[in-house]
Amino acid sequence: MRVVFAGTPEVAVPSLKLLIDSPRHDVVAVLARPDARAGRGRKVKRSPVGSLADEHGIEVLTPERPSDPEFLDRLRELAPDICPVVAYGGLLGQKALDIPRHGWVNLHFSLLPAWRGAAPVQAAIRAGDEITGASVFQIVRELDAGPVYGVMTETIRPDDTAGSLLDRLSVSGAELLLRTLDGIEAGVLRAEPQPADGVSYAPKVTVEDAKIDFTAPAVAVERMIRAMTPDPGAWAEFRGERLKIAPVQIVDQPDPALPPGELRVERKRVLVGTATAALSLGEVQAQGRKRMSATDWARGARIEAGERLS
Structure with missing residues (x-):
């Protein structure tokens, strides 16, 4: 043809x-x-x-x-x-x-x-x-x-x-x-009408759609970040600037528990709170910078207790 x-x-x-x-x-x-x-x-x-x-x-x-x-x-x-x-x-x-x-x-x-x-x-x-x-x-x-x-x-x-x-x-x-x-x-193939049931829609994703809501459950946040990777890239605000966040891992809430969006820097990982469990950050990208591990970013940013992503 x-x-x-x-x-x-x-x-x-x-x-x-x-x-x-x-x-x-x-x-x-x-x-x-x-x-x-x-x-x-x-x-x-x-x-x-x-x-x-x-x-x-x-x-x-x-x-x-x-x-x-x-x-x-x-x-x-x-x-x-x-x-x-x-x-x-x-x-x-x-x-x-x-x-x-x-x-x-x-x-x-x-x-x-x-x-x-x-x-x-x-x-x-x-x-x-x-x-x-x-x-x-x-x-x-x-x-x-x-x-x-x-x-x-x-x-x-x-x-x-x-x-x-x-x-x-x-x-x-x-x-x-x-x-x-x-x-x-x-001439051996014929198209069949779609079922009337089960219709759902997936509109175009915008940069604003990719902003992370840490008040949602950890499962929902983790899925959302994977869905927005690589484009347009999931992001949150840190100190008034956008921080892109690559896929994360769900971990148990530390003691004491982290409120949604609050950061905690440990020796080998950086955690952020959600409505349920905590998330361990993988790679991040600060505005105007290259992607790097969350631990390297946290050391350079010198994150203080109580600081959060929003």
Whole structure:
């Protein structure tokens, strides 16, 4: 099949690689978000998907909006049979959806209808789900509500961060996407409507969403920190500045117990209180500094008794 692949970040790269290598499909172009400025020098940086397409001499389309007339005209000229999507990041209008013969199919990193939206992996970890997965579905106008071609499951490990879980899902999900396109081409695969029950939503995570609430139970705080790692990064305030906090470990409350947010520096660990147990901090990153162990940070900061994270 003639394929126009839509995706932008690193998580979409495994899917594009498999499609490029597949003898059954011809990737005639890639659709990605416009190149953005990044890093301290604020230089324009090619997206990971765009870079891979460049390496293989594949045309890269980067419209400001996928509703731009110039993009729609080019898409019609390319005449794709199908357009697979993995984390593209743009809203597709009906005019674009109507162009491919088999429509647009999306690889979504949840077991639909659970966790529709932009941050399904973060939501699954934060909710304490034990199992998640990926779904390939037909894109319709309603958010992540189209009929599903197939799913695969993945266990959420106790130490999983959003980053580690997404890395695994991007690889196994790529194989699911390729099998789905193979089945559609062969005419042996039919999408089934999503169940009406079990719908939940996972909106985009903001930096403000990543602020830690130490008045919550330790289990909830620990899950939230893993869900926000590596992006946007869980954080709290210390002495009026943001302190990023990497995954932590739940430990027994010391004696005397630590109030929520209060710090206690011991010889080999730094503890912080929650509504239930205490947390042992792993790595932290003070504003304008590199990541370091919590013990090294505490020695440099010279934390006094009663100081807290808020």
